[in-house]
Amino acid sequence: MQRRSPYPYWFLLPAGTIFFVLFLVPTIASFYFSLTYWDPFEARFAGFENYVQFFSEPYLARGVMNTLIFALLTSGLKTVLGLLLAVLLTSGMLGQGLMRSVVFFPVLVSTIGVGLLFQELMHPTEGAINVALSWVGIDGPGWLTNPSLALFSVALVDVWRGVGLATLIYIAGLATISPDYYEAARIDGATRIQQFWRVTVPLVRPATTTVVILSLIGGLRLFDLIWAMTRGGPGFSSDVLASTIYKQYQAGFWGLSTAGNVILFLVIAVVILPLSLWFNRKEVDL
Amino acid sequence: MKTRQIVIGLISMAVFFVIFVIPFILVLLTASKTPAEAASVDFTLPERWVFWENLVETVQTRDYQLLLAYWNSSVITVGAIVGLVIFGAMVGYVLQRRDTKLTRGLFFMVLAGLMIPPAVVPTIWLLQGINLFKTLHGMVLIQIAYGLGFTVLLYRSFIATIPRDLDEAAIIDGGTPLQIFFRVILPLLKPVTVTIIVVQAIGIFNDFTHPLYYLPGAENVTVQLTLYNFQSQFVSQINLLFMNILLITIPPLLVFIFFNRQIVAGMTSGAVKG
Amino acid sequence: MTHRLTRTTALASVLAFSAGALSAQQLTFLVDSSADSVAVTEALTAAYTEMNPDVTFSIETRPGGGEGDNIIKTRLATGEMPDLFIYNSGSLLQALRPDRTLLPVDEIENFGLINEAYVSTVQGESGATYGVPYETAQGGGIYYHKPTYEELGLEIPTTWDEFMANNARIAEETDVAPIAQTYRDTWTSQLFVLADFYNVLQAEPDFPAQYTANEAHYSDTPAAANGFSRLQEAYEAGYFNEDFGAATYNDGVAMVATGEAAHYPMLTFAVGVFQQNHPDLMEDVGFFAQPGDDPEANGLTVWMPTSLYAPADTEYPEIVNDFRNFVASPEACDIITDTIGVTGPYLISGCDLPDEVPGMVADLLPYFEEEGRTAPALEFLSPVKGPALEQLTVEVGSGIRDAASAAELYDQDVAKQARQLGLEGW
Numbered sequence: 001m002q003r004r005s006p007y008p009y010w011f012l013l014p015a016g017t018i019f020f021v022l023f024l025v026p027t028i029a030s031f032y033f034s035l036t037y038w039d040p041f042e043a044r045f046a047g048f049e050n051y052v053q054f055f056s057e058p059y060l061a062r063g064v065m066n067t068l069i070f071a072l073l074t075s076g077l078k079t080v081l082g083l084l085l086a087v088l089l090t091s092g093m094l095g096q097g098l099m100r101s102v103v104f105f106p107v108l109v110s111t112i113g114v115g116l117l118f119q120e121l122m123h124p125t126e127g128a129i130n131v132a133l134s135w136v137g138i139d140g141p142g143w144l145t146n147p148s149l150a151l152f153s154v155a156l157v158d159v160w161r162g163v164g165l166a167t168l169i170y171i172a173g174l175a176t177i178s179p180d181y182y183e184a185a186r187i188d189g190a191t192r193i194q195q196f197w198r199v200t201v202p203l204v205r206p207a208t209t210t211v212v213i214l215s216l217i218g219g220l221r222l223f224d225l226i227w228a229m230t231r232g233g234p235g236f237s238s239d240v241l242a243s244t245i246y247k248q249y250q251a252g253f254w255g256l257s258t259a260g261n262v263i264l265f266l267v268i269a270v271v272i273l274p275l276s277l278w279f280n281r282k283e284v285d286l
Numbered sequence: 287m288k289t290r291q292i293v294i295g296l297i298s299m300a301v302f303f304v305i306f307v308i309p310f311i312l313v314l315l316t317a318s319k320t321p322a323e324a325a326s327v328d329f330t331l332p333e334r335w336v337f338w339e340n341l342v343e344t345v346q347t348r349d350y351q352l353l354l355a356y357w358n359s360s361v362i363t364v365g366a367i368v369g370l371v372i373f374g375a376m377v378g379y380v381l382q383r384r385d386t387k388l389t390r391g392l393f394f395m396v397l398a399g400l401m402i403p404p405a406v407v408p409t410i411w412l413l414q415g416i417n418l419f420k421t422l423h424g425m426v427l428i429q430i431a432y433g434l435g436f437t438v439l440l441y442r443s444f445i446a447t448i449p450r451d452l453d454e455a456a457i458i459d460g461g462t463p464l465q466i467f468f469r470v471i472l473p474l475l476k477p478v479t480v481t482i483i484v485v486q487a488i489g490i491f492n493d494f495t496h497p498l499y500y501l502p503g504a505e506n507v508t509v510q511l512t513l514y515n516f517q518s519q520f521v522s523q524i525n526l527l528f529m530n531i532l533l534i535t536i537p538p539l540l541v542f543i544f545f546n547r548q549i550v551a552g553m554t555s556g557a558v559k560g
Numbered sequence: 561m562t563h564r565l566t567r568t569t570a571l572a573s574v575l576a577f578s579a580g581a582l583s584a585q586q587l588t589f590l591v592d593s594s595a596d597s598v599a600v601t602e603a604l605t606a607a608y609t610e611m612n613p614d615v616t617f618s619i620e621t622r623p624g625g626g627e628g629d630n631i632i633k634t635r636l637a638t639g640e641m642p643d644l645f646i647y648n649s650g651s652l653l654q655a656l657r658p659d660r661t662l663l664p665v666d667e668i669e670n671f672g673l674i675n676e677a678y679v680s681t682v683q684g685e686s687g688a689t690y691g692v693p694y695e696t697a698q699g700g701g702i703y704y705h706k707p708t709y710e711e712l713g714l715e716i717p718t719t720w721d722e723f724m725a726n727n728a729r730i731a732e733e734t735d736v737a738p739i740a741q742t743y744r745d746t747w748t749s750q751l752f753v754l755a756d757f758y759n760v761l762q763a764e765p766d767f768p769a770q771y772t773a774n775e776a777h778y779s780d781t782p783a784a785a786n787g788f789s790r791l792q793e794a795y796e797a798g799y800f801n802e803d804f805g806a807a808t809y810n811d812g813v814a815m816v817a818t819g820e821a822a823h824y825p826m827l828t829f830a831v832g833v834f835q836q837n838h839p840d841l842m843e844d845v846g847f848f849a850q851p852g853d854d855p856e857a858n859g860l861t862v863w864m865p866t867s868l869y870a871p872a873d874t875e876y877p878e879i880v881n882d883f884r885n886f887v888a889s890p891e892a893c894d895i896i897t898d899t900i901g902v903t904g905p906y907l908i909s910g911c912d913l914p915d916e917v918p919g920m921v922a923d924l925l926p927y928f929e930e931e932g933r934t935a936p937a938l939e940f941l942s943p944v945k946g947p948a949l950e951q952l953t954v955e956v957g958s959g960i961r962d963a964a965s966a967a968e969l970y971d972q973d974v975a976k977q978a979r980q981l982g983l984e985g986w
Contacts, residue, residue: 006457006466007383015373015434022431023399026412030405037980040637041657053976058969094295101546102306108538110492112513113531117309125803128312128328145805147960172550221403224494233746234805235955250626251947252633252655253980254407261405268401414638502631504620515593515621
């Protein structure tokens with residue numbers, strides 16, 4: 001008989017119960033409901049009909065592609081810009097404390113607020129962005145109304161909104177790097193750029209892992225910003241999986257919507273699992 | 287400070303001003319305009335400043351809906367944060383300190399919880415069944431369930447930096463697990479707790495999607511939903527819409543200003559160490 | 561008649577008694593958040609409370625469009641529906657499973673006053689009736705800017721070709737945009753397709769029945785596909801306002817009121833917006849039905865009013881139906897007219913319009929007065945309606961997709977809806 005652990009399992013109970021009942025049970029139930037014609041009033045068993053339907057939707061393929069493009073683009077930009085901004089904001093330059101706060105401001109505003117704001121700013125003829133561009137003689141595009149541009153415009157706004165958090169995580173990451181490494185690099189005659197690539201980038205890797213994984217998950221699941229700015233439009237051109245799912249839900253096709261949820265889950269798993277394994281292995285190597 | 291740092295600083299500030307500050311100035315200007323002037327959001331100064339009038343009108347709309355929304359959102363945010371911090375820290379503590387098959391499996395669940403999009407419709411169906419649909423405490427529990435992944439992750443990695451000697455000393459002194467956790471461990475978690483409070487409080491306060499699904503009803507309105515309601519109601523009154531955006535950004539701003547310095551400290555020890 | 565009176569008196573005394581005994585009742589009321597709906601609801605409930613001081617109302621708003629549909633369905637299915645709510649008639653009502661979820665109104669005193677064509681759009685399969693009209697019937701057609709028409713000496717078009725000829729002259733001789741389109745509010749893009757339905761019905765009278773039975777479709781019925789082609793034709797001619805992709809419904813109303821655009825295809829509930837936003841330009845705007853191919857068969861596609869419903873499980877069925885009886889009365893029509901003005905004909909007999917109505921409303925009335933010049937929109941004749949039409953019409957109207965492929969995709973969308981609802985034959 002083992003003596004009682006000072007780290008008892010019942011510590012897990014309060015959180016575990018909430019998580020199990022409100023998160024796991026619905027998630028498991030969703031596998032069943034995705035196999036039904038389900039609306040607010042009843043559920044009729046449908047076999048794999050909903051999945052067949054989802055994949056025969058002409059815009060699903062586009063929705064999946066858009067989801068991947070959006071997630072990779074925003075996550076990539078947040079990672080790169082976040083790191084550069086963090087390096088800039090820890091370089092001891094004038095006003096860096098103030099700027100650290102300023103870059104974080106957009107994080108504080110609600111997504112819907114940001115979406116509504118940029119919907120106005122990106123108006124093709126009267127929006128502030130195109131008005132400002134016209135001062136320097138550029139004829140600005142229809143940021144949200146041009147079907148080949150809308151998704152990228154929303155992605156840019158998402159980066160604007162989220163880069164503050166990435167920067168913050170990187171600033172924290174940079175703080176953990178001992179100045180000795182830079183000292184040693186300088187003695188070896190490394191330039192600033194060499195220091196960045198040989199010291200900063202490798203040693204800040206844990207922060208990179210956090211930023212990449214968090215922003216990828218966020219990007220793959222993103223719904224509210226797209227909804228506030230374009231509702232997936234014009235037409236279907238900026239639809240992502242999450243907005244497609246929501247539209248089916250809205251139409252009252254709950255089973256179909258739930259099938260979309262399961263597909264989104266699989267997409268996320270396929271992207272994130274190998275990536276986090278890869279990151280973890282790299283860390284062991286170091 | 288070298289000249290070089292001053293020059294870079296000035297250039298950066300100019301760029302930051304254009305990218306991050308001007309949009310907020312436009313919000314402020316537009317919120318100070320009359321509806322006719324606000325019809326297009328542009329760089330002109332208001333001909334007549336009606337900031338205060340707009341503020342009063344926004345607050346009074348629909349029977350002071352905004353005040354009720356502040357109250358509801360605050361209750362949800364505070365309730366969920368208290369639960370997340372205490373329960374999340376307990377989980378992070380046990381998962382980090384006890385390395386068994388069970389804890390490893392549970393940690394995987396926590397990561398899955400971070401990834402899996404919540405199954406919204408089945409959740410509504412379930413909340414109905416246990417009479418939590420459309421209640422503030424139901425919403426608190428939902429926010430706890432959805433926030434646990436991130437919280438546990440941060441606590442677990444932070445607790446890894448706390449030497450086990452501390453708890454072992456307390457065990458030898460005869461402390462019960464609860465005493466050790468609350469008197470020894472929890473106080474040491476302050477830096478990461480601040481980070482969690484800030485990030486989660488802003489997230490929950492600004493959450494739009496989940497209250498939209500799980501908390502319908504005029505008496506349950508939250509601040510983000512006021513924005514949404516106002517969007518159709520103020521369809522030709524962008525000035526009031528933007529005033530509303532300003533007003534509901536104040537609480538997160540206060541939280542940020544209050545905790546600004548401590549956030550980075552918490553991140554340093556929590557999020558960025560594998 | 562005597563019988564009816566006695567029964568009502570009895571009911572009234574029962575009500576008075578129970579109200580007295582149980583003290584004040586507060587009914588909850590869910591309305592969409594449009595300014596008109598809120599104003600009308602506030603006025604009607606206030607008037608009712610004045611007559612019945614024990615009954616008060618708590619009004620809650622919900623978003624419109626698809627989100628609103630969803631909220632309504634979820635609330636009904638979960639028993640969370642307020643005591644009264646307003647919602648569409650026709651195919652959207654059928655999706656609420658009215659026979660299971662709603663409280664019938666067949667027994668109210670004023671039932672006989674309600675227009676029969678309307679009643680058929682708020683009935684369940686059982687034949688019971690579930691709603692009373694809230695506000696007025698709507699027409700779908702085209703608003704036009706009168707001064708532009710006068711300046712160029714244009715005639716009201718009775719065929720599509722005449723309409724396009726007018727547009728050509730407007731484009732050539734003025735800076736005015738011939739047609740306003742407003743795709744930020746995607747629903748507004750559907751008008752050319754939906755408001756063409758009078759013309760579809762002239763060419764194919766059996767279309768609704770065959771369409772419901774999965775025998776006729778948009779893509780294989782040329783008359784039905786016309787709506788899509790006309791939208792494409794208007795886009796390709798370059799007749800839209802420059803910012804059509806970002807303009808809103810309100811912008812569209814403003815454009816045709818101020819003469820920035822000559823035409824705006826819209827439902828006639830826009831009268832309320834004209835009145836609210838451009839009261840001094842009201843007489844500059846007129847209205848005509850969307851023209852088809854045959855000048856002899858020119859008529860209006862009609863939308864039934866939104867309706868006032870109550871859930872079957874309301875705590876106060878008597879009060880709820882007494883209130884609905886009040887809403888179906890001429891006094892209620894007058895209150896609505898006083899609150900938001902006249903937006904179209906009422907469907908309660910005994911409801912008169914004031915002698916002076918805005919010109920755009922006066923343009924609407926002849927269609928209703930002459931036999932055979934109105935036809936209900938398809939959604940009031942068939943339960944089948946796909947949810948993606950507005951995205952498809954945005955695509956056609958923005959030149960992203962051609963009309964034929966949009967009609968085909970819409971047929972697929974419709975088939976999906978029918979399968980999800982479990983309709984026969986799909």
